[in-house]
Amino acid sequence: xxxxAGLLQEGLVRIQREVDASFDEFLxxxxxxxxxxxxxxxxxxxxxxxxxxxLLLTATASLFNVDRQAAVRAGxxxxxxxxxxxxxxxxxxxxxxxxRHGKPTLHxxxxxxxxxxxxxxxxxxxxxxxxxxxxxxxxxxRADLVATLAGASGMHGMAxxxxxxxxxxxSQYDLPAVTRLQQLKTGALLxxxxxxxxxxxxxxxxxxxxxxxxxxDIGLAFQIADDLLDHEGDEAKAGKAxxxxxxxxxxxxxxxxxxxxxxxxxxxxxxQAVGHLDHFGAEADLLRELARFIVERDR
Numbered sequence: 001x002x003x004x005a006g007l008l009q010e011g012l013v014r015i016q017r018e019v020d021a022s023f024d025e026f027l028x029x030x031x032x033x034x035x036x037x038x039x040x041x042x043x044x045x046x047x048x049x050x051x052x053x054x055l056l057l058t059a060t061a062s063l064f065n066v067d068r069q070a071a072v073r074a075g076x077x078x079x080x081x082x083x084x085x086x087x088x089x090x091x092x093x094x095x096x097x098x099x100r101h102g103k104p105t106l107h108x109x110x111x112x113x114x115x116x117x118x119x120x121x122x123x124x125x126x127x128x129x130x131x132x133x134x135x136x137x138x139x140x141x142r143a144d145l146v147a148t149l150a151g152a153s154g155m156h157g158m159a160x161x162x163x164x165x166x167x168x169x170x171s172q173y174d175l176p177a178v179t180r181l182q183q184l185k186t187g188a189l190l191x192x193x194x195x196x197x198x199x200x201x202x203x204x205x206x207x208x209x210x211x212x213x214x215x216x217d218i219g220l221a222f223q224i225a226d227d228l229l230d231h232e233g234d235e236a237k238a239g240k241a242x243x244x245x246x247x248x249x250x251x252x253x254x255x256x257x258x259x260x261x262x263x264x265x266x267x268x269x270x271x272q273a274v275g276h277l278d279h280f281g282a283e284a285d286l287l288r289e290l291a292r293f294i295v296e297r298d299r
Contacts (some may be wrong), residue, residue: 008289015055018072019079020046026076026125040110040118041125045083048101050297052222052290053078056193057200059286060211064201070135071200074145078193080126081153085189087119089162123153136200144199152192161185165250173251179220182253186226187219210276217273218291224266225295227252231259266295 023045027038054075061071090097090105091112097105107115129135130145151157161184164177173181194215198208231254253262273291277284 004285004289007286008293011055011059011286011290012050015051015058015072015075016049019051019054019076022072022076026129036110036114037117037121040106040114041121043109044087044106044118045080045122048103049079049083051075051079052294053082053189053193055290056190056215056287057197059284059290060194060197061200062197062286063207063280063283064198064203066197066200071197073129073132073135074196074200075193077126077129077145077149078189078196080122080129081149081158082189084119084122084126085158085162087115087122091115094162094166126153141199141202145196148192148195148199152188157184157188157192158186161188168250175253175256178251178253178256182223183216183219186223187216190219190222191215207279210279214273214276214287214291217269217276218294221266221269221273221291222294224253224262224269225297227254228259228262228266229297230254263295270295 023042027042027045029035029038054072057075057078058068058071061074062068086100087106089095090100091107098108099105103109105115106118110118126149127146130142130149135145136142153159155163161181164181165185168181191212194211195208198211203211230252253265257265270291274288277288280287
């Protein structure tokens with residue numbers, strides 16, 4: 001019988017392989033001058049990242065016996081949004097970062113104009129993927145997936161949270177405001193991944209409610225863990241610059257609560273998230289282990 005830590009490791013390795021293979025399929029090299037754009041998209045999308053969001057989606061979809069390939073494709077749509085957001089976050093007009101996943105950021109490796117276009121194109125690719133009949137033969141399911149991901153990506157989700165984060169440099173946010181910021185900037189896309197797995201499975205509302213509570217809690221735990229990593233992590237392991245929030249004077253969970261209290265809160269959120277899955281049996285063990293991994297990771 002496989003131990004739970006092995007279950008998570010196998011799940012991470014499998015989804016990383018599947019997502020890379022899918023992006024390789026989605027991004028063939030053209031025989032014209034668009035080549036540089038596709039090269040940039042492949043540079044950002046293939047071979048990097050933990051793939052937490054696709055794993056959340058596929059693990060949720062598996063609870064409802066969704067076809068694996070359809071779930072992986074939908075996971076790539078979420079990951080396309082995530083990768084585009086990282087490309088744009090790294091630009092000089094945003095965070096001006098030099099490293100991402102242990103290699104030069106896209107605008108450093110290529111150029112700023114190519115980075116902008118690569119991010120734009122990955123954003124468009126996400127919704128192109130969700131419109132494919134291979135995702136579902138039910139157009140209502142595909143429409144629900146598009147609406148969910150769009151809502152989590154725009155002004156009511158990730159982009160709205162990023163705007164709040166930009167303004168944070170010149171504002172004094174209290175803990176409720178920081179919580180709201182992170183629910184939008186980080187939590188919305190994580191929650192969308194879980195919700196989309198349930199949508200693919202045509203899950204009943206009774207099954208979706210505990211999954212929504214689960215995703216809400218892991219979203220906050222994920223960001224607290226990120227704040228702790230930025231505060232005390234190892235840049236070599238993280239593969240990116242750390243200690244940025246302190247330098248920019250931003251309020252974070254760590255600056256407002258202190259490192260130990262933040263760590264305690266993250267663990268409590270994970271315990272609470274796992275508790276929301278009591279409705280499910282061993283089939284939800286991967287989601288349980290993923291929640292624990294979120295606060296224990298070192299990158």
